[in-house]
Amino acid sequence: MAQPAWDEIRTAFQVARLGTVSGAAEVLGVHHATVIRHIDALERTLGTRLFQRHARGYTPTEAGRDLLIVAQTTEEQFAQLSSRIKGQGEAVAGELTVTSISGIADLLVPVLASFQEQYPLVQVRFLTDMRVFRLDYGEAHVAIRAGAAPEEPDNVAQPLTHIRTGLYASKSYVARHGQPKDESEFANHRFVCVDNEANRAPFYRWLRSTVPASAISFRGTEPAAIEEAVHQGTGIGFVAAYKQKVAENLIEILPPRPEWDAPLWIVTHVDLHRTRKVQAFLTHLKEAAKSWPV
Amino acid sequence: MAQPAWDEIRTAFQVARLGTVSGAAEVLGVHHATVIRHIDALERTLGTRLFQRHARGYTPTEAGRDLLIVAQTTEEQFAQLSSRIKGQGEAVAGELTVTSISGIADLLVPVLASFQEQYPLVQVRFLTDMRVFRLDYGEAHVAIRAGAAPEEPDNVAQPLTHIRTGLYASKSYVARHGQPKDESEFANHRFVCVDNEANRAPFYRWLRSTVPASAISFRGTEPAAIEEAVHQGTGIGFVAAYKQKVAENLIEILPPRPEWDAPLWIVTHVDLHRTRKVQAFLTHLKEAAKSWPV
DNA sequence: TCAATGCTGTGCATTGGTGCACAAGGTGGC
DNA sequence: GCCACCTTGTGCACCAATGCACAGCATTGA
Numbered sequence: 184m185a186q187p188a189w190d191e192i193r194t195a196f197q198v199a200r201l202g203t204v205s206g207a208a209e210v211l212g213v214h215h216a217t218v219i220r221h222i223d224a225l226e227r228t229l230g231t232r233l234f235q236r237h238a239r240g241y242t243p244t245e246a247g248r249d250l251l252i253v254a255q256t257t258e259e260q261f262a263q264l265s266s267r268i269k270g271q272g273e274a275v276a277g278e279l280t281v282t283s284i285s286g287i288a289d290l291l292v293p294v295l296a297s298f299q300e301q302y303p304l305v306q307v308r309f310l311t312d313m314r315v316f317r318l319d320y321g322e323a324h325v326a327i328r329a330g331a332a333p334e335e336p337d338n339v340a341q342p343l344t345h346i347r348t349g350l351y352a353s354k355s356y357v358a359r360h361g362q363p364k365d366e367s368e369f370a371n372h373r374f375v376c377v378d379n380e381a382n383r384a385p386f387y388r389w390l391r392s393t394v395p396a397s398a399i400s401f402r403g404t405e406p407a408a409i410e411e412a413v414h415q416g417t418g419i420g421f422v423a424a425y426k427q428k429v430a431e432n433l434i435e436i437l438p439p440r441p442e443w444d445a446p447l448w449i450v451t452h453v454d455l456h457r458t459r460k461v462q463a464f465l466t467h468l469k470e471a472a473k474s475w476p477v
Numbered sequence: 478m479a480q481p482a483w484d485e486i487r488t489a490f491q492v493a494r495l496g497t498v499s500g501a502a503e504v505l506g507v508h509h510a511t512v513i514r515h516i517d518a519l520e521r522t523l524g525t526r527l528f529q530r531h532a533r534g535y536t537p538t539e540a541g542r543d544l545l546i547v548a549q550t551t552e553e554q555f556a557q558l559s560s561r562i563k564g565q566g567e568a569v570a571g572e573l574t575v576t577s578i579s580g581i582a583d584l585l586v587p588v589l590a591s592f593q594e595q596y597p598l599v600q601v602r603f604l605t606d607m608r609v610f611r612l613d614y615g616e617a618h619v620a621i622r623a624g625a626a627p628e629e630p631d632n633v634a635q636p637l638t639h640i641r642t643g644l645y646a647s648k649s650y651v652a653r654h655g656q657p658k659d660e661s662e663f664a665n666h667r668f669v670c671v672d673n674e675a676n677r678a679p680f681y682r683w684l685r686s687t688v689p690a691s692a693i694s695f696r697g698t699e700p701a702a703i704e705e706a707v708h709q710g711t712g713i714g715f716v717a718a719y720k721q722k723v724a725e726n727l728i729e730i731l732p733p734r735p736e737w738d739a740p741l742w743i744v745t746h747v748d749l750h751r752t753r754k755v756q757a758f759l760t761h762l763k764e765a766a767k768s769w770p771v
Numbered sequence: 772t773c774a775a776t777g778c779t780g781t782g783c784a785t786t787g788g789t790g791c792a793c794a795a796g797g798t799g800g801c
Numbered sequence: 802g803c804c805a806c807c808t809t810g811t812g813c814a815c816c817a818a819t820g821c822a823c824a825g826c827a828t829t830g831a
Contacts, residue, residue: 187559189483189551205778214820219780229562232748235615236631238778238827242615244749245571246562253558257483257551264547265481268523268540277539321529321536337530454526455538499808508790513810532797532808 187228194221195233196254199247203240275463276304282316283309283327286406286423287346287447291327294471298464305460318452324461325468326450330383333448339456341465343447344472347424347439348386353432355416363419363436369394375412375420378402386421386443425476481522488515489527490548493541497534569754570598576610577603577621580700580717581640581741585621588765592758599754612746618755619762620744624677627742633750635759637741638766641718642680644731649710651728657713663688669706669714672696680715680737719770 197207198218208215222241226233233250234241243251271277279298283291288311299307308323316322319337333340352362356373363372376399377387401417403409413420419436421443427433449468455461491501492512502509516535520527527544528535537545565571573592577585582605593601602617610616613631627634646656650667657666670693671681695711697703707714713730715737721727743762749755 187555189487189555192555193483203778204780215779216781216821217819220818229559231562231565231752233562235613235746235748236779237613238825240778244615246565249562249565250558253554257554260547260551261481261483261486264544265523268525268527268543271525271540271543319529319531320533321538452529454529458525497808498810509809510791510811511789514788530809532795534808 187225191221191225192250192254193258194218195225195247195250196258198222198234198241199243199251200255202242206240273459274304275302275460277306277460278308279305279325279460279464280308280310280323281325281327281464282323283311284329285311286410287327289426290475294468297471298467301467302463318450321452324451324455325464328448328450329445332446333450335450337453339451339453341449343449343469344475346445346447348384348421348443348445349424349427349435349439350386350419350437351413351422351427351433352419352436353414353416354434356413356418357434359416362434366393370398372398373400373418374398375401375403375409375418377406377409378404384445386440389443390421481519485515485519486544486548487552488512489519489541489544490552492516492528492535493537493545494549496536500534567753568598569596569757571600571754572602573599573619573754573758574602574604574617575619575621575758576617577605578623578700579605580704581621583720584769588762591765592761595761596757612744615746618745618749619758622742622744623739624742626740627744629744631747633745633747635743637743637763638769640739640741641733642678642715642737642739643718643721643729643733644680644713645707645716645721645727646713646730647708647710647726648728650707650712653710656728657730660687664692666692667694667712668692669695669697669703669712671700671703672698678739680734683737684715 194207194211194217197210198204201207201210204215204218204222208218211218222234229246231246232244233247234243241247281291281295288309291309295307295309299305310316310323315328316326318324318326319335327343328340329346332342360372363369374390374394376390377384380391382388399418401409401412401420403412409420410422410426412418413422414430414432422430422433424439427435449465451461451465488501488505488511491504492498495501495504498509498512498516502512505512516528523540525540526538527541528537535541575585575589582603585603589601589603593599604610604617609622610620612620613629621637622634623640626636654666657663668684668688670684671678674685693712695703695706695714697706703714704716704720706712707716708724708726716724716727718733721729743759745755745759
C-alpha cells in the first residue's frame with residue numbers, strides 16, 4: 184500500500200492544529216490552494232476523510248484528531264533533531280575519531296588527552312592499525328599520514344611536521360659487536376628492519392639497497408616491535424630522532440639525513456573539515472606540534 | 478529558522494538506512510537524482526553534512542545517525558497511524574454521535590442500545606438539545622431531523638418514517654372540563670403548547686390559527702414537559718400518536734391528520750456517510766424503524 | 772437588512788521539482 | 802590485469818505541483 188507523503192501529513196497536522204486552511208497555509212508558507220490539495224491527496228491515499236469542510240474552516244474527524252496527536256510529537260521530535268544537528272555543527276562535542284600511522288602514538292596521545300581535557304564533551308577515539316583507515320567511509324574525522332602529500336580529491340591535507348630518522352644501536356649491541364665506521368662494514372653487522380618489502384619509507388629503501396639481505400637479522404611489522412628490538416640490542420635499526428633524544432640507551436650509528444625525512448600530514452575529509460569540532464582539534468594539534476622535539 | 482521539509486527527512490532516512498542513494502531511490506519510488514537533491518537541500522538547511530559521499534554509497538555522519546534514529550520511529554509511527562486510519566474507515570468502532578430532535582428519545586434510545594450491543598467497540602453519544610447540532614462542524618455523525626427535507630448541500634438526507642400527531646387530553650382533564658365536540662368549543666378549553674412562536678411544526682401552526690391565545694394555559698420548551706402537562710391534565714395538547722397507543726391515560730380529542738404528519742429524516746454529512754460505521758448504524762436504524770408504531 | 776470580512780474552492784499561467792540520459796569513478800570477480 | 806557492474810553526479814527537457822486571481826459562501830456587525 185502506498186505510504187502517505189510526509190509533507191502532506193505535516194500540512195494536515197497544521198490544518199488540524201489551527202482549524203483553518205488559510206492559517207495552515209500562512210504557517211507553512213505556501214498558498215492555501217496547496218494546503219487544500221495536500222489534504223485531498225492525503226485523504227485519497229488514506230481512503231478516509233480527515234476533516235469536515237465548512238465555511239469557517241476544517242474540523243478534524245476522529246482520524247484527523249488521531250493524526251494530530253501523532254504529527255504533534257513528530258513535529259516536536261523533528262524540531263529537537265533540527266536544533267540538535269544545527270548545534271552539533273557548532274559545538275565541540277560527541278565523538279572525535281583520529282587515526283594515525285603506528286609509531287607516533289607517544290606524540291599523539293598527550294595531544295588527544297589534553298584536547299579531551301579542554302573539551303570534556305568530546306569522546307576521543309584513537310585508531311591505529313596496519314591498514315589505512317579511510318576518511319571517505321567515515322572511519323575517522325582526522326588522519327595523520329606520513330610520506331608524500333595525499334592527493335585524494337575529497338581530502339584536505341595540511342603539513343604537520345617532519346619526522347627525522349636516524350640509524351641507532353643500543354649500548355649493549357655496540358658493546359658486543361662494535362660500531363661500524365662506515366657503510367662498508369655494514370655487511371658484518373646485524374640489522375633490524377620492517378617486515379614489508381613494499382614499505383616505501385625512504386630510509387628503508389636506502390637500507391634495502393645498502394645492506395645485504397643476509398645482514399637483516401630481525402624483521403617486524405609493528406614499529407614498536409622494531410624499536411624494542413633495537414633497544415634490546417638485536418641489531419642496528421632506524422628510530423625516529425626525537426625518540427633517541429629521550430632514550431639514554433641508544434647510540435647514533437648514522438645521523439638523520441634530509442632525504443630520510445618523512446613529512447607528516449594532517450588529513451581530513453572535506454565534508455568534516457569545516458566543522459568546529461575538527462577545526463578545534465586541528466588548531467590544538469598544530470599548537471601542540473610546535474613544542475614537539477625534532 | 479527554516480524547518481526542514483518532512484519529505485526530505487524521509488529521503489535522508491532511507492539513505493541512512495540503506496546506505497546508498499540508489500537503494501533509497503528504489504524504495505521511495507523516485508529517481509536517484511531526486512534523492513541526491515533532497516539530501517543536498519536538507520544538508521543546506523541544517524548547515525551540516527549528514528552523509529559522507531563515496532563511490533560505494535553514502536555513510537551517515539553523527540548527525541545522519543541521529544536523524545536515522547528519530548526518523549525510524551517516525552516511520553513506524555506513521556505506518557501505524559496509516560493502517561489505523563485505513564482500518565478505522567472499515568471498522569465499526571470508536572465514537573458514534575447521534576443527535577435528534579427532542580421528544581423521540583424513547584424511540585431512538587432502544588435502537589442505540591441494541592446497536593451498541595451488536596458492535597461492542599462502539600461508544601454511543603446521543604445528543605439532544607434545543608439548538609440544532611451541526612453536522613458540518615463535526616458535532617455528530619448522524620442526525621434525526623423533522624420537517625421539510627433538509628437541503629444542505631453537504632448533507633445526505635434519507636426519509637426514515639413519519640410521526641403522526643393527534644390532539645389528546647388526559648382522562649383527568651376530560652373528567653373536569655369535558656371533551657370539546659368540535660373546534661367551536663375550543664375557546665372554552667385549556668391548551669398546552671410549545672413556548673416558541675417560531676415553531677414551524679404544522680400542527681402548532683394549525684393550533685396558533687385555530688385556538689385563541691387566551692386558551693393557551695401552559696407553554697413549555699421541552700417536548701417531554703408538554704407531554705407531561707397533557708398527562709397531568711393541565712390541558713389539551715399534541716402528542717405523537719404512537720405514544721398515545723402506549724398510554725392508557727390519554728383520550729383522543731382530534732385524530733391525527735395527514736397534514737399534521739412530520740416526516741423524519743436521517744441526515745448525515747457527506748464526508749462521513751460512506752464510512753462503514755455510519756452505514757452500519759443506518760441499516761440498523763432503518764431495520765428497527767420497520768417495527769416502530771405509527 | 773445590508774455591507775464587510777474571512778473562509779473555502781477552482782481554472783489558469785508559471786515555476787520549481789522530477790525524470791532521463793549520460794559521464795565518471797570505484798569495486799569485485801574472473 | 803582486465804572487464805563488467807554498481808555507484809554517484811550533472812545538464813537538459815518536461816510535467817506536475819504551486820501560486821495567483823477570482824468566485825462563492827457563511828458569519829458578523831451595524
